[in-house]
Amino acid sequence: MFTIRVNGIAHTVDVSEDKPLLWVLRENLKLTGSKYGCGQALCGACTVHIDGQPTRSCVMPISAVGDKQVRTIEDIGNEHIGGLVQATWQELNVPQCGYCQSGQIMAATALLKDNSSPSDQDIDKALSGNICRCGTYPRIRKAIHKIATEQL
Amino acid sequence: MSKLTKLSRRHFIRVSVMAGGGLLVACGGGSSSSKNNNTSTPPTDNGGEPTNPAEAFQVGEFMRISTDNKITILVGAAEIGQGALTAIPMIVAEELDADWSQVSSESSPVAARFNNPYFANLLQFTVASSATRGYFEGQRSVGAAVRQMLVNAAAKRWEVPASSLRTESSYVIDDIGGRRASYGELSSEAAQERVPTNPSLKNPANYRIIGSSPQRLDAADKTDGSFQYGIDVDIPNMLTAVIARPPRFNGQALNVDDNAALAVPGVRGVYTILGGVAVVADDFWAAEKGRKALQVQWNELLAGRTDSDTQRNAYNLRLNLPGLPIRIDGLVLTAQLFASETVSADYYFPFMAHAAMEPLNVVVDYDGSSAEIWTGTQSATLDKVFAGLVLGLLPDQINFHVMPSGGGFGRRGNPLADYVRDACAVAKQIRQPVKVIWTREDDMKGGYYRPAAAVRVSASIDSANNITAWTHRSVTQDVTALLYAENLLDSLADFTLPPLKELTDFETGMPYKIDNVLMDAHLTVNLNMPALWMRSVNKFSDVFAQETFIDELALKVNKNPYNFRRDLLSEKPRHRAVLDAVADAANWGFPASGRSQGIAVMGHWNSFVAQVVEVSVSANRELTVHRVVSAVDCGTAVNPDLVIAQVESAVIFALSSILFGEILLEDGVVQQSNFDDYPVLRMYQTPAIETIIVNSGNPVGGVGELGVPCVGPALANAIFGAIGERIRELPLTRSNFKIA
Ligand code: FES
Ligand code: FES
Numbered sequence: 001m002f003t004i005r006v007n008g009i010a011h012t013v014d015v016s017e018d019k020p021l022l023w024v025l026r027e028n029l030k031l032t033g034s035k036y037g038c039g040q041a042l043c044g045a046c047t048v049h050i051d052g053q054p055t056r057s058c059v060m061p062i063s064a065v066g067d068k069q070v071r072t073i074e075d076i077g078n079e080h081i082g083g084l085v086q087a088t089w090q091e092l093n094v095p096q097c098g099y100c101q102s103g104q105i106m107a108a109t110a111l112l113k114d115n116s117s118p119s120d121q122d123i124d125k126a127l128s129g130n131i132c133r134c135g136t137y138p139r140i141r142k143a144i145h146k147i148a149t150e151q152l
Numbered sequence: 153m154s155k156l157t158k159l160s161r162r163h164f165i166r167v168s169v170m171a172g173g174g175l176l177v178a179c180g181g182g183s184s185s186s187k188n189n190n191t192s193t194p195p196t197d198n199g200g201e202p203t204n205p206a207e208a209f210q211v212g213e214f215m216r217i218s219t220d221n222k223i224t225i226l227v228g229a230a231e232i233g234q235g236a237l238t239a240i241p242m243i244v245a246e247e248l249d250a251d252w253s254q255v256s257s258e259s260s261p262v263a264a265r266f267n268n269p270y271f272a273n274l275l276q277f278t279v280a281s282s283a284t285r286g287y288f289e290g291q292r293s294v295g296a297a298v299r300q301m302l303v304n305a306a307a308k309r310w311e312v313p314a315s316s317l318r319t320e321s322s323y324v325i326d327d328i329g330g331r332r333a334s335y336g337e338l339s340s341e342a343a344q345e346r347v348p349t350n351p352s353l354k355n356p357a358n359y360r361i362i363g364s365s366p367q368r369l370d371a372a373d374k375t376d377g378s379f380q381y382g383i384d385v386d387i388p389n390m391l392t393a394v395i396a397r398p399p400r401f402n403g404q405a406l407n408v409d410d411n412a413a414l415a416v417p418g419v420r421g422v423y424t425i426l427g428g429v430a431v432v433a434d435d436f437w438a439a440e441k442g443r444k445a446l447q448v449q450w451n452e453l454l455a456g457r458t459d460s461d462t463q464r465n466a467y468n469l470r471l472n473l474p475g476l477p478i479r480i481d482g483l484v485l486t487a488q489l490f491a492s493e494t495v496s497a498d499y500y501f502p503f504m505a506h507a508a509m510e511p512l513n514v515v516v517d518y519d520g521s522s523a524e525i526w527t528g529t530q531s532a533t534l535d536k537v538f539a540g541l542v543l544g545l546l547p548d549q550i551n552f553h554v555m556p557s558g559g560g561f562g563r564r565g566n567p568l569a570d571y572v573r574d575a576c577a578v579a580k581q582i583r584q585p586v587k588v589i590w591t592r593e594d595d596m597k598g599g600y601y602r603p604a605a606a607v608r609v610s611a612s613i614d615s616a617n618n619i620t621a622w623t624h625r626s627v628t629q630d631v632t633a634l635l636y637a638e639n640l641l642d643s644l645a646d647f648t649l650p651p652l653k654e655l656t657d658f659e660t661g662m663p664y665k666i667d668n669v670l671m672d673a674h675l676t677v678n679l680n681m682p683a684l685w686m687r688s689v690n691k692f693s694d695v696f697a698q699e700t701f702i703d704e705l706a707l708k709v710n711k712n713p714y715n716f717r718r719d720l721l722s723e724k725p726r727h728r729a730v731l732d733a734v735a736d737a738a739n740w741g742f743p744a745s746g747r748s749q750g751i752a753v754m755g756h757w758n759s760f761v762a763q764v765v766e767v768s769v770s771a772n773r774e775l776t777v778h779r780v781v782s783a784v785d786c787g788t789a790v791n792p793d794l795v796i797a798q799v800e801s802a803v804i805f806a807l808s809s810i811l812f813g814e815i816l817l818e819d820g821v822v823q824q825s826n827f828d829d830y831p832v833l834r835m836y837q838t839p840a841i842e843t844i845i846v847n848s849g850n851p852v853g854g855v856g857e858l859g860v861p862c863v864g865p866a867l868a869n870a871i872f873g874a875i876g877e878r879i880r881e882l883p884l885t886r887s888n889f890k891i892a
Contacts, residue, residue, distance in 0.1 A: 016417065019437045027392075027435050032384035033377015035558070037509055038592040042827040045509065073377035086375040093367060093793055096801055097233030098374030099509040099558025105375060124836035131827060133509045133559050134233045135804025137838040139797070 004065045006031070007075035017063035022046040024062050025072060033073035033102045037131065044130030047103035048072050054110040054126075073102035082109045084151055088143045096134035103130050108144055116152040118144060214265065214294065215244065221322050221336030223248070223255045228266025228276050229283035230530045231259060231370070232560035233801070234856050235794040236283045238368045242790055243288055246361040247295030247354060250335070251322035257369055262532040262552040276554075278530040279565040279685060281757045281854025284790055288852045296351035298342070305341035306333055356788065356849065365793035370556070382528040382555035383589065385515045390585040391420060393578050394439045394594070396446055397428040400820035401456035401599055402680050405429050405448050412445035422446065425577035427570070432582055436589055456680030457820040460604070464500060467606035467627045467676075471498060475625055475672035478658045482668035487621035491612030494621070495708070497701055499609075500881040501693040503815040504602040505830060506686050510558020511595040514575035517585040522549045527572060528557030530565030538569035542576040561805070562685040566600055567632070570682070596830055597822045599682035601815050603629035605690065607697040612668075617709040619720070621668040624660060626694055629683045630675040660694040661755050663727050664702065664720035680820075687805055688860035691756055699752035699865030700879065703872070713869065714740050714751055726785055726848060727753055730762040733783035733846045738764035747778055750869025752862035757854025759786040760846075763803075765866040766839075769874040775889040777807060777839040777867065782859055784843065787850035795855050799843040802859025807839075808832040810864045811891050812883050837891060 003012045004021075006029060013028045020039075025031045025048070034057055037045030041056040048057045049071040057070075076082030085108050088094075095101045104127065111118055111126035118126070123141055132140070216224045225244050229236040241257040244250075260266040260276075267273045270286030299319055306324035307314035310331065318325050322335045335342075356362075373379035398404065408429055410422035418438025423430045429448050433439035488494050514527040516539075523543055529535050536552045543550070557564055575588040590598060605628035612621035658673050686692075706716035714735050721728045731753045734740075743749045746768050753762040766779040780803045789795045812831045816823040824830040843859075868879035879887060 015435075016437065019435070023435060023437050026384075030386065031377070032380070032386070035381075035509075036383065036511070036589075038827050040592070040826050040828070043509070043592075077376055089375045090367060090371040093365075093371060093797060095368070095371060095374035096235070096797060097231075097509065097557060097559045098370065098379055099381060101374055102377050127835040129834075131509065131832055131834065133507060133561075133805070133808075133832060135801040135833070135838075136797075137804065137833075137835045138800055138841050141835070141838075 002062050002065070004062065004070060005067060006070040007072060008069075013062070015062055018061045020058050021048070021060045021062055021065055021070070022057040025057060031072050031074050035099055035102055037100065037103075042131070043100070044103040044107060045100050047106040047130065049076070049106060049110060052110070052113070054107050073106060076106060076109055079109065081112050081152075084147050085109050085112065085143070088147050092139050092143050092146070094136050094139040094143055096136055100130060100132045100134070101136075104132065104136070104140055108140065112144065112147060112152065117148045215298070217298075217335050217339045219336045219339060221251070221254055221334045223250050223322070223335070225255065225257045226260035226266070227257050228260045229268065229287060230276075230278035230528075230532065230554055230560065230564070231556040232278060232528075232530060232564065233557070234283065234798060235368055235791065236278070237370055237556070238366070239284050239790045239794055240287055240291060241369070242361050242366070243284075243291040244295040246359055247292045248299045249319035249321070252361055252366055254322060255369075259554045259556065262536050262554060267533065275531070275533040277533065277565065278560070279562060281856040281858065283856075285758065285852040285854055288790075292353055293351060296353050297348050300348045300351050301342040301345040302335050302338050304345045305338045309333070309338070309341060362788065362790050363792065365791055368794070380555065381510055381558050382515065382526055383510055383513045383558070385526040385555065385587065387515065387517060387585050390515065390587055391432050391434065391582065392436045392439050393430045393432040393586050393588045394436070394443050394591065395425070395428045395430045395574060395578070395588065396443050396448055397594065397598060398450045398452065398455060400450075400452050401682055403450040403452040403455035406451040407449040409447035412447070413442040416442040416445055421582065423578060423581045425574060425581070427574040427577065430578045430588070432578065432586060439589075440591070454680070455820060456678070458678065458681045458817045459819050460502065460816045463604060464606070467500070467604065468498065470627045470674045471606055471608045471625060473674070475627070475674040477670070477672045479669055479671040484621045484623060484668045484670040487668040488612045490614070491620055492615045494610055494612040495704075496608060496610035497697070497704070497878070497880060499607040499693070499697045501605045501607075501696070502813070502882065503604050503683075503817065504686060504809055504813040505596055505815050505824070506559075506561040506563035506602075507596065507827075507830060507832060508557065508559030508561055508563055511592055512564070512571045512590040512598070513587060514572055515585065515587045516575050516579035518543055518576070518579040518583060520583060521545075522551075523576075523579070524551045524553070525572070525576075526553040526555050527575075528555045528560070528564055529572070530557070530560045530562070531567060531569065534567050535569045535572040538573050539576045542573050543580055561687045562689075563600060566684055570600065592827070593825045596825050600684035601682070602686035602692070603631060603683035605693040607693055609697045609701045611701065611705055613705070613709070619664070619666050619705060622662065622664070622666045623669070624662065624671040624694065624698065625673065626658065626690065627674040627676065628690065628693070629681065630677055631683045631685055658690055658694070660691070660698055662698055663724045663753070663755060664717070665723055666720070687802070688756070688857040691754070691857070691861040692806075692809065692864070695752070695754050695861035696864040696868070696882070699754065699862060700868045703750070703865070703869045704878065712741070717751070717753060721753075726760045726850075727755060727762075729846050729848065730760045730783040730785050733844060734762040734764050734781055737783060737842065737844050738766070738779070738781035740764060744778070748870045748873035750866040750871070750873060752865040752869065754862055756858055756861065758851065759784065759853030759855060759858050761785075761858050761862055763859075763862040763866045765863060765870045767867060767870040767874060769871060769889070773889050774892045775871070775884065776892040777837070779840045779842070780863060782841075782843045783846050784855070784858060785846040785848045785850075785853075786855050786858065787848060787853040789845050789847065790852065792845055795845060796843045798855045799859035800841050802857065803841050803863055804833050804838060806860040806863035807837075810867060810882055810884060811837075812885055814883050814886070
C-alpha cells in the first residue's frame, strides 16, 4: 500500500513497490494524460512535476515518491503558467499527433516557472530530453518565446 | 422518411430527420466487391436505394446537423497527426457554407462508405499522402448537396424561388424578404427535400474556409491530457499483455517454461500464439516482469537470418544486372555510345524504423461471438478483415474503433495487420478484454522497417556539356510481397485489393529534360524480413541519389546547381516555380558566413517541393544544420497552416533519418532497441525551418510526405560545398560526422 499525493489529492494504491509512477498514474489513477514512450527516461513523454521539478515518471518507482507532491498534465492548467502554456500551444497549433505534448508542456511549464525569459540555449537545455517524432520543436520554441515576451 | 440520390455509380447520400429533430446525412457506397455484408437482409423497394445488398447495408451516418445548429462530421481518414480531423471537415463545411465555429469532427466507424476514393473506394487506408487529396471531391459533393437541400427547404417555407436565397455561416438568407433561418432550424424540413444529383460546387475563388488556417479541432484536447489514444483505452475487466517475440523474425516458440512468469504476482496466464508468447497480467508492470521471467526456446530453423553487411554486398552485386524496367525514354545505349563521357555513382541506404511516439497497442474484447477492437491504425479496413479471420467472426460481428494515433509514418498502415492479428490471437485464447502493449523495445525490434536500398545513377555528357542520357537503378525489398506470398488474398476471398504495389512508387519522377532515360529496379523478396513503407517510401533513397548526382553534374560542367536545374526544367513550370521560390526565400548563393548551401527539387503525389539546406562543418567534422527553407506547391492548400506544419514535421523526420537512422541486423537479430541506440532529432539539433507555399490553384496534391525526400540531397550537396566530400551512404553518422 502506498499513499501518494497527485494533483492535490491523496490516493492509496495497492501495487508492487517497483511499479513505476507512470503506470500507477495511468492504470490505477486513470490519469492517462502522461504517456509511455520509452520506459527508459529517454523521451520525456511521461514527464510530471514532483515538488515542481520535471521528472520522468516511467523510471520512478512508486516507493520513491513518498509524500512529495505529484502534478500531472491533467492539473497543470490550474497553475498560471501551465494555463498560459496550454493556451499558447493551442493558439500556435503546436500539437500534431499530440502524443508527446503532455511531456513537452510539463517541461516548458517548469522552464518558464524557473526562467521568465529563457534564451534559445535555455530552451534547448530544458526541452531536449523531450522527443517529438512529429517535429513540433520549432513551434514549441516559438510558443515559449511568445509566452515569455508577451505574458511574463 | 428518407430521400436518397446517387451521386455516382458507387456513392449516394441519404438524408433523414434525426430523432428529436435535426438532419442526418448518410452516405452509401464503396466496395461493391466486398461481399462480406451479404448476411444483411436485402432491401425492399425503397425508391432508388441501390439494390446491391452490400451497399444498402453500408448506409450509415456521415454528418449530423442538430437543431441547435451544431454540425458533426465523421472522418474516414485516420488522424495520425497530420490534421485529418480538421482538414477533411473543412472541405465539407466549405461547400455546406457552414459556420466553422460550430463544426466538430469524429473518427468514422470502419465501413465502406468511408473508404478512401484514392484506393478505388476499396479501403480506409491512410497512406501515400492520400487523405486530403483522396477525399477532397467526394466531401465537396456531400457538402454542396446538403446546402442545396437546406436552401430548397427555406424556399418552400418562405414561398420564394430558391435562386433568390443565399447561404452564409450556417444560415439561409433571404435578402429581399429580410429574413434568415439557421441550418439547425431548417434541418428537419431539409431532410424532406430531394437530394440533388449534381449539386453545383463553389468556384474556388469564393472559398471562405478552404485556404484559411483555423485552429486544429483537436488542439485543446491535445494540450490537457484528455485526448484519447489507443493506449489510453480502458474497459472493465481489461487485462494487459506483452508478447515475447523471437529474436529472429518468424522464429517459433518451441519450449516455453512459464513457471517463473506465472509466479510473478499479477500474472494471469501465458499463451503461445503464432507471433510469440503472450504474458497476460493485471497490469503492464506485472506483464513486463512476467515476460522477463519467461524462458522460451525458439525454433529458428526457418527464421530470418538477414545480415545488414551481407545484404549490402548482395545488393551492390545486383546493381550490375538489369532490373525490371520502370521508365524508358529514347535510346540510352545509343546515347551512351556517342557520349564523350559517362559517369556514375552508387548509393546505399540502411533499414530504418518508423519509431512513432506511441508504441503499437491494441485492445480487443472478444466474447466468442462478437468482438470490439480499439487501435490506432492507418489501415482499418484490412485490420478488420484480418481480425475477423483470426477470431472467426464476420465483419458485422466486429465493432472496430479507429483511434487517433500517436504517429504512424506508415508503420500503422500494414496491409498484413500484424499487430492486430497478434492481439486477436491473444484475445481468442483468453476471452476477456485485453490490451496488448508493445514496449519501445518491442516496437523497435518488431520489424516492418523501411527496407534497405542500393541505387546506381549514371549520366552521359556530350562534347557540348549536355546531358544526353540518364540511368537510375535501384535494388530494394518489395514491401508488398508478403501480402501476396502468404496466400492471404485467397483467405480474403472476395475482397479486392487496390494495386498496392503502386505505392512502392518507383518512378522517381526525374523531371529534367534529358532525352534518353532508363530506370529499372530489382524488387527482392524476403519473406523473413518484414519491411514496410515509411514516410516518402522509395523517394527517400531514389531522390537522394538523383538530386545529389545532378548536383555533381552541374559542378562538372561548371554551372551553378540552381541555374543548372532551372535550365533543365524549362518544360516543368511547377518544378521551376518552387525552385525559384526557394532560391529567393533562402537567398541562394549568399549563405551566412562560414556556411554552405545545398538545393534539391522534386514532384511527388501531384505536389512539388524545393528545399535549401544551410550547414557548416567544423575541422573535426562537427556538422551543424542551421537552416532549412522549403517552397511547396500542393495545388490547393486546404489549411495552409497544416501544410506548413506537415513540412516542418517532414524536415525534422527526414533529418532524423539522414543523420542517425539505421537499423542494423546481425545474423537476423536487430541491434537497436530504444532511443539511446536509435537516436532521433532533438530540440537542440533542430535548425531554423522556414516554409513558403506557392499556390498554383491546381487540384489538391499530397502533403504528408512531400517535405521528406529533398532534405537529404540538399543537405549532402551543402556538405559538398563545405568540405568537398560526396555523400554516398546514409546515415551521416556512418561518415563520421558529429552532429551538433
Ligand atoms: S516514457 Fe519516460 S522518458 Fe520516455
Ligand atoms: S506531436 Fe507527435 S510526437 Fe510530438
